[in-house]
Amino acid sequence: MNHSIGYKREEPAEQPPYLHPEYRSTALRAPERPLVPLPHTLSEITGPVYGHEKVGPLDHDLTRQHDGEPLGERIIVFGRVMDTDGRPLPDALMEIWQANSAGRYRHEIDNHPAPLDPNFSGGGRCVTDAEGRYRFVSIKPAAYPWGNDANAWRPAHIHFSLFGAAFATRLITQMYFPGDPLLAVDPIFNSIPDAAARERLVCRLDLDHTEPEWALAYEFDIVLRGRNATPLEG
């Protein structure tokens, strides 16, 4: 057996660098030495795979995790998870987390003086279906200050975490909302050199999936690395 069948390498311009001085926390945390290239072995083409067993019945609906409804603009976030060749990733666990509609996280170290919402925790999970589709219900998170400089505000965003099919495809990212004026001045969003790659983190308002009189819908597709083209039989 030959395990040299790896995943395609990332295009450097499509991923953020480790050191991005405008994002101050990178200064003491970005490695200073070049990364060592790692061939993809059995250790990298395998990886944790979780599906339905990790997801409770209300984990995908962040508006129904408490006795009452959270305040804010109800939203549906949906899309497909696929690889760079367009192959869907079925039955895959996704994790999300976000601030509430006032821009406050339910987290002990978040001291932003905006109100907590007793009806909103901000964490969710779901599993993709056979076609790689997923759907969350939540409320739209708000911007919040983050101390990168005296007047730094993060654009509204939702954190996404996915394992993909292998250790090599692990991804944690953030989804942003279209038309947010804070995107132009956000060092985290703008750390990605390639403009088209940055735009892939901005979801799209989809009136066709909006549920009238109930919630707006935003589409956010996620693309993970694909396999190298030709498996070698050893």
Next chain:
Amino acid sequence: MSARRGTTPSQTIGPFHRIMVPWEGAAELVAPGDPDAIRIEGRILDGAGQPVDDSVVEIWQANVHGRYAHVEDTREVPLVAGFDGFGRAITDGDGRFTIVTVKPGCVPGNGDTVQAPHMSLSVFARGLLKHLVTRIYFPDEAAANENDPVLLSIEDVGRRETLVAVRQEGEGTPPVYEFDIHLQGARETVFFDV
């Protein structure tokens, strides 16, 4: 053939990941009383030597026989019921993480090579726009480490030891292996481009 789709870029995990839906028992791949249990203890330190107290560490590893619980590992090596090879821990105020697991067996490398027992590690934190990937090797596997193709690929020979855990002296059970992760500095850990 259709055009390649661009990948979704990475963004930092940020400081507020503790509100994710919790993983029950994610830092204990086996019970601490398991006869094969070992404890991995480590600290994550930044370029100023300060603890990174808001990071997530994930491990991926084969079982004691060297078999991955994954569809791509089709070898006739036994699986171990209840052992899936994945762990997740959050660093505390001292930048410390603890994972209870087993020492994995050897696994094949590419070609005819054999990889020494190792765990794959991902580190996520505020200030890391992409996660960092490293590996933990074991000090009591010197012969296997000397022939490990990944360790041998690290050109700066002196840096290879940054990937080898330190066995803590003592009679305690389970045995403790220390593995500190230095993000920068003279002892910067080897990180991989995966």
